Amino acid sequence: xxxxxxxxxxxxxxxxxxxxxxxxxxxxxxxxxxxxxxxxxxxxxxxxxxxxxxxxxxxxxxxxxxxxxxxxxxxxxxxxxxxxxxxxxxxxxxx
Numbered sequence: 001x002x003x004x005x006x007x008x009x010x011x012x013x014x015x016x017x018x019x020x021x022x023x024x025x026x027x028x029x030x031x032x033x034x035x036x037x038x039x040x041x042x043x044x045x046x047x048x049x050x051x052x053x054x055x056x057x058x059x060x061x062x063x064x065x066x067x068x069x070x071x072x073x074x075x076x077x078x079x080x081x082x083x084x085x086x087x088x089x090x091x092x093x094x095x
Contacts, residue, residue, distance in 0.1 A: 002039075003062045005079040007050040013076045021070040028069050037065045052079070059083050 032038040040053040056062045062081050071077045 001056060001058065002084045003054045003056060003059065004082040004084060005050075005052040005054060005062065005066060006082065007052075008078050008080060009049065010076055010078070017074070017076055018071070021074060021076065024070045032065055032068070037062075050077075 029038060029041065033041075037054055037056060038052050039055050042051045043049065044051055052066075054062050054065065056065065059081055066072050066079050072079070
């Protein structure tokens, strides 16, 4: 299952807190990439907020994987998870 994860920052957290965990965050994200869980990662154009594309079996598996990220673990950010399904429009046209 493909899931889009949209970052939501905790507005009460200081920039210093992000700096403290930045290297560990990058390493943990890289590990999820190597495991094939995080397939793509971006920043939104209008805000410096992450958008991740995950490939997992369930929404719960996505939550578990993202909970390994230090920014999530220490409640600096959270993610809104949007499960996707295949586009059904072609089937209507060709069956």
